Amino acid sequence: MRQLYPLLLLLTLSFNYIHSQRPGGDRERGPIVISGKVVDKDDNLPLEYATLVLQSVNNPDKITGGITDIDGNFKVETPPGKYNISIEYISYKTYKLPNQTLTESTDLGTIRLALDVAQLEAVEVVGEKTTVEVRLDKKIYNIGKDLTNSGATITDALNNVPSVDVDVEGAISLRGNENVRILINGKPSALAGFGSTDALTQLPADAIEKVEVITSPSARYDAEGTAGILNIVLKKEKTLGFNGSVNTTIGYPVNSGISVNANLRTDKFNLFNTTGYNYRDAPGNAFYDNTYNDTTSVYNRIIEDREYNRLRKGFNTNLGLEYFITEQSSITGSVFYRTSKSEDETGNTNQRFISNSLDSETYRTEDENEDDDNYQFSLNYINNLDDDGQKLTIDAQYSKGKENKISIIQENNTLPNDDLIVLENVFEQETENEYLIQADYVLPMGDSQFEAGYRGTFEETGTDYRLDSLNQDTSQFDINEDLTNIFTYTENVNALYTQYGNKFGDFSFLLGLRLENTQLKGELSSLYDTAELEEQLGVDVDANFDKNYLGLFPTINLIYELAENENISLGYNRRINRPRGRYVNPFPSRSSRTNIFQGNPDLNPAFANAFDIGYLKRWDKITLTSSIYYQRETDSFERIQEETGQTTTDGIEIIRSIPINLSTNDRIGVEAGMLYSAAKWLRLNSSFNFFQFSTEGEFNGVDYGTTNTSWFARFSSKVSLPAKIDWQTNAFYRGPSSTAQTENGGIFSLNLAFSKDILKDNGTISLNVSDLLNSRKRTSYTETEFFTSDSEFQWRRRQITMGFVYRFNQPKERNRNGRGNNNDEGEEEIEG
Structure with a gap:
């Protein structure tokens, strides 16, 4: 959905005389109202953001005007007089009515604009x-x-x-x-x-x-x-006829793919499809230096050196048809399918020390194969009930996903002996089914607007986990009954909402209230001893649970326009964070023999109250956005690490990570962004975010309270070189941060990209270097009462990619907002 009064063009429109024409200004005669509607000549669809210009014939420097709303309507106050009237819209021919004498309120009726093909090349500049x-x-x-x-x-x-x-x-x-x-x-x-x-x-x-x-x-x-x-x-193309694009890429390490976007639109229907295939390799590495401070472990120090090779092959397609039932209503059906195959190989060299002397060395391999299939069927109905903006939207959606994962974990001694330590097979299958039903109703009432709706989401996730370990005495695989399980997690959410917005002069507001009922259910099938689980977690838990939460979630959003190009905003909302299935599944899953992750079925949703104060200012070449925000979250999730009291067969302490509701989390921060159009050939963009968060809480007698500050910043420059070559540089830095147990170092990355238009601007070739300095690595130091860990992790190494895109029956950039019955969910109807 779209805003009723789009802030974007109110900020960029340079008709300063509008403000002098507000009621209460100095006028010799009372104002009159000029109204009308602007539509596309070919398909009769409304043109949002079209500009009405009223130029005084007697005083050409005296200009006023306005812009059209979501339905193409405009209504502007002006003193009586003689005017040159024009209506303009990007990539359309200007409509002109010269020397018009206006002595009373006038309805210009429906004005139909035609495309100006000669202007399309200039659209790109405006859009940038x-x-x-x-x-x-x-x-x-x-x-x-x-x-x-x-x-x-x-x-x-x-x-x-x-x-x-x-x-x-x-x-x-x-x-x-x-x-x-x-x-x-x-x-x-x-x-x-x-x-x-x-x-x-x-x-x-x-x-x-x-x-x-x-x-x-x-x-x-x-x-x-x-x-x-x-x-x-x-993306969803809205222009008539057949058009689309083909995008191909190739890179090193292996990064290749092709995607095709095609669209056929007539007066009665819009047929669209996006299909793509990709083949990517993402090599990475990690290093861990772990020191144990107690006598539980045979070794006082273990060094791990890991190498990752991740091969990803994926295919996805989205096919949809939008049928225009009438000029006011349409129905859209679409189907999405995604399949992917992942082949991951991890090699881990493990050196073990006793009293800081190398005692033994092992090599561990983990081969993981994962197959994913996802389907989604969607149906959308839109009915513009009248010309005043009254609208009804209904959505229905069904999604189904299936993931099969097989992992083979093998670890061998390499020093002083060469023999097998462990061989394990892990089988995981996860299925997800989700239904969504939604209805939204919008009722404009003059400058105000009322909205109400319902949304229901019903999701069930099933996880089937089995671990087989090789019994070297019998040479047979034994099922580990303590870890093998089937866990079903259900999350049902029913919500009703209503909101009201209005605009009084320079002040706009949007007030809303949402009522949500959440049902969380867990069902367990396993031989696992729940008494042992309760002893481990230190609380009474039930892996078979059925919880209900009913909550009210108010929202307040305000904007005050200090000037045509300057405003301040205030926002408040209450939010919820529901635990995902993995976080409540009580059965340990292994990332290694010595590190396990275990869910907590006693985990409850977290709730937060958030406040945000924003400021925006535009100059001719500079746009500044900034905000100060504060959030207080109760029962917030925190993953903590603790010893299990268990060791592997070769005497290594087993460490468990587990999520808990860790009392409260306070977060306060400030962010700012600046866009500077220094020249036609140079554009600069930067942003900065600084925040402090503090956590209070304890678990099993350990205090996990901490306070920390961190920040991240971005800088981007885009330079237009001769011969239609563009050059872009993106830099990013994230400052150090910490939790109750871990300190993370800062991370810097630098990306470069070049592009050139060819084939009469129908094609573009590009070169992209991601992480030019190969510096995107996470360094961490973890300290607990029983061990310390110094680590470095790099998910993906520097990557170089070349791309080519070819557009058919489609200019390089289109900026034709407002055409068609597209429903961009989430765009507000009330706006400052």
């Missing part, structure tokens, strides 16, 4: 000027123009968005908080992997039109995600 739009509850980044996205994945692209950080393992955080909700086109999606971000590493970045960073979500959105929401909006 705006890369950030500020709304009541979010910032919108048009990242599709980022050259470094060529050959990149959606995860790579997100790492170029201010406020967002993607760590070396692909974990996504917003303002330093990983409790972020990922949506695709405003909804949970199989494209995002049902809450896991793994799928985003396999989808091409060139499929993205924009990313909405929603730090103060309105009541329309799920209350899930205490950090906020990232809504990834995918």
Whole structure:
């Protein structure tokens, strides 16, 4: 959905005379109202953001005007007089009415604009000027123009968005908080992997039109995600006829792929398809130096040196049909399918010391093969009930995913003897089924707007885990009954919401309230002794549980316009963070023989209250955005490490990681971003985020309270060179941070990209170097009462990628917002 009064063009429109025409100004005669509607001549669809210009004939320097709303309507106050009237819209021929005498309020009726093909080449320049739009509850980044996205994945692209950080393992955080909700086109999606971000590493970045960073979500959105929401909006062509593009990439280490986007649009239907295949290798490495401080372990020091080889092969396709039932209504059906195969090989050289003298050396290999299949079926109905903006939207969606994983873990002594220590086979199967039903109703009432809706999501996840260990005495594999289990996790959420927005002069507000009922169910099938589990966790737990939570989630978003190009905003919202299935599954899963992860079935949702104060200022060439934010989260999740009291057969202490509700978490921070268009050939973009967080809580008698500060910053420059060559540089630095047990060092990375248009601008070739200095590595130091660990981890080495994109029946850039019945979920209707 879209805003009723788009802030973007109000900020960029340079008709300063508008303000002098407000009621109460100095006028000799009372104002009259000029109204009308602007539509596309070919398909009769409304043109949002079209500009009405009223130029006084007697005083040509005296100009006033306005812009059209979501339905193409405009309504402007002006003194009576004689005017030259013109209506303009990017890439369309200007409509002119010269020497019009206006003595009373006048309705110009419906004005139909025709495409101006000769102007299309200039559209690209206009489109490049705006890369950030500020709304009541979010910032919108048009990242599709980022050259470094060529050959990149959606995860790579997100790492170029201010406020967002993607760590070396692909974990996504917003303002330093990983409790972020990922949506695709405003909804949970199989494209995002049902809450896991793994799928985003396999989808091409060139499929993205924009990313909405929603730090103060309105009541329309799920209350899930205490950090906020990232809504990834995918491209959808709206121009008539057949058009599309082909994008190919090749790189080193191996990074190849091809994606095809095709679109056929007529007056009655819009048929669209995106299909892609990728083949990627992501070599990495890690180093761990572990020292044990007690006598439980035979060894006082163990050094691990790991090498990773990760091969990813993936295919995805999305096919949809939008049928225009009437001029006011349409129905869209689409099916998405993604399949991928991962082949990971990890080699681990392990040196063991007694009294700082090398005693033995082992080599461990882990071969992991994973097959994923995901389906999603979607149905969307839109009905614009009247010309005033009254609208009804209904969505239904079904998603199904299946993941099969087989791991073979083998460890051998290499010094002083060469023999087998352990051979294990791990079998994992995870299935997910999710249903979504949603209805939204919008009722404009003059300058105000009322909205109400319902959303139901019903998700079931089943995990089948089995561990077989080789019995060297019998040469047979024995099932480990303590770890083998079937765990089913169900999450059902029913929500009702309502919100009301209005605008009074320079002041806009959006108030909302969301009621959500959450049901969390766990069902266990295993021989595991729950009494032993309770002893390990130190609390009474039940792996077979059925919990219900009913909560109210208010939202407040305010904007006050200090001037036409300056405003301040205030946001408040209450959020929830529900535990995922892995976090409540009580059965340990092995990342190695000596390190296990164990879920906690006693884990409860976390709740947060968040406040945000923002400031925006635009000059001719500079745009500044900034905010101060504070969040207090109760029952926040924290993964802690502790000893299990158990050792491996060769005498190594086994360490467990477990998530717990660790009381409270306070987070306060400040962020700022600046976009500087220094010249036509040079554009600079930078952002900075500084935050402090403190945690209070204890578990099993250990105090895990801590306070820490951290920050991250970005800098990007884009230079237009001769011969239609563009050069972009992206730099990123994340400062040191720490938790109760771990200190993380700073990380710096540098990306370079070049592109050149060829084939009469229908084609573009590009060269992209990701992590030029090969410095994107995480260094950590962990200290507990029983061990310390010094480590370095690099998920992926420096990568070089070449790309080529060819566009058919499609200019390089289109900026034709407002055409068609596209429903960009999440765009607010009320706006300052």
